[in-house]
Amino acid sequence: xxxxxxxxxxxxxxxxxxxxxxxxxxxxxxxxxxxxxxxxxxxxxxxxxxxxxxxxxxxxxxxxxxxxxxxxxxxxxxxxxxxxxxxxxxxxxxxxxxxxxxxxxxxxxxxxxxxxxxxxxxxxxxxxxxxxxxxxxxxxxxxxxxxxxxxxxxxxxxxxxxxxxxxxxxxxxxxxxxxxxxxxxxxxxxxxxxxxxxxxxxxxxxxxxxxxxxxxxxxxxxxxxxxxxxxxxxxxxxxxxxxxxxxxxxxxxxxxxxxxxxxxxxxxxxxxxxxxxxxxxxxxxxxxxxxxxxxxxxxxxxxxxxxxxxxxxxxxxxxxxxxxxxxxxxx
Numbered sequence: 001x002x003x004x005x006x007x008x009x010x011x012x013x014x015x016x017x018x019x020x021x022x023x024x025x026x027x028x029x030x031x032x033x034x035x036x037x038x039x040x041x042x043x044x045x046x047x048x049x050x051x052x053x054x055x056x057x058x059x060x061x062x063x064x065x066x067x068x069x070x071x072x073x074x075x076x077x078x079x080x081x082x083x084x085x086x087x088x089x090x091x092x093x094x095x096x097x098x099x100x101x102x103x104x105x106x107x108x109x110x111x112x113x114x115x116x117x118x119x120x121x122x123x124x125x126x127x128x129x130x131x132x133x134x135x136x137x138x139x140x141x142x143x144x145x146x147x148x149x150x151x152x153x154x155x156x157x158x159x160x161x162x163x164x165x166x167x168x169x170x171x172x173x174x175x176x177x178x179x180x181x182x183x184x185x186x187x188x189x190x191x192x193x194x195x196x197x198x199x200x201x202x203x204x205x206x207x208x209x210x211x212x213x214x215x216x217x218x219x220x221x222x223x224x225x226x227x228x229x230x231x232x233x234x235x236x237x238x239x240x241x242x243x244x245x246x247x248x249x250x251x252x253x254x255x256x257x258x259x260x261x262x263x264x265x266x267x268x269x270x271x272x273x274x275x276x277x278x279x280x281x282x283x284x285x286x287x288x289x290x291x292x293x294x295x296x297x298x299x300x301x302x303x304x305x306x307x308x309x310x311x312x313x314x315x316x317x318x319x320x321x322x323x324x325x326x327x328x329x330x331x
Contacts, residue, residue: 023052043093047086054079153187177218178299181253184214185245189238202241204271205232211245212252212269219256224263226256234273240331243306244271244280250299251282251325259286259323276330277313283324 026048034041157180164176192207212228236244248269255267270281307315313329 019055023048023055027052039093039097041090043086043090047083047090050079050086051083147190150187150190153183153190157183157187178253181215181218181249182246185211185249186242188214189242189245192241201235201237204234204236204241204244205230207241207245208232208248208269208271211248215249215252215256219253224256224260226260226263226265226267228252228267228269231268231270231272234271234278236278237331240311240329243310247280247303247306247327248282250303254297254299255282255284255286255323258289259284261287277328278330280327280329281324282327283322285322288319288321288323 027045030041030045030048034045160176160180160183164173164180167173167176188207188211189202192202192210208230209232212230216228252267252269259265266285268281268283270279272279304315307313307327307329311327311329313327315328316326318324318326
């Protein structure tokens, strides 16, 4: 096209040839584009087809084969304007096609996203089921362990009771009873776990009330009129609840034995769960005692070991007229 536009080539035949080549080239390019899937190229072909037809008519008129130019002198201008209009429609068609393609892509992306989400949900459900199954197995194993520990402790209690039945010495028998109460305090925590189907925490109200009943049955003498009031509001893990049970067993047993000369009195037990710690208070209206009297007591040594070493807490004892023990600890 550049070569044919050189001034030396300016004559009617070359101009006609140049225009014809230009139009044919565009028609061919439009056809190739359409065959490659560009649907909007059909309007491009129609546009240049109109120009091509008008151009052929002008050539035929120039060759004297027709006289169309006499009636339609502006045929080339009209065809060119019509071509421009058709090409504008082609651009609009291109926009519509792109919009539809975008919608298809968006729909495909949405579908892929939905499929991926469903796959993730399915995987989450599957993993959740696996975890639940593993958790159920773990709970069953823990229950079995607690059940075996409880049974073993019951066997030990039975052996101690059988041995105690053969003992005639009252002091030795008392030591057996004290040992029995301590083991029973441990055994009851495992029994609570099995009864309540809770493998993590002990309801201390129910545990302590049950423990007190057993203590009363083993240490209370005929004619005693000792009342116990409890105010328990706490749930404590297994290990710590065992320590609390042993502490209560020792203090209540000693109170029954030594606090009331006339076999009458009141014992108050409270366990409060505060924001940062727990407070266990055991108080009686008995005669009290001096701390020096109980320095070498095995029970008192056991209590101090449980409070300070196992619970990491502290203990305050008031024994002026009555006895009051305040134990603070955290978990």
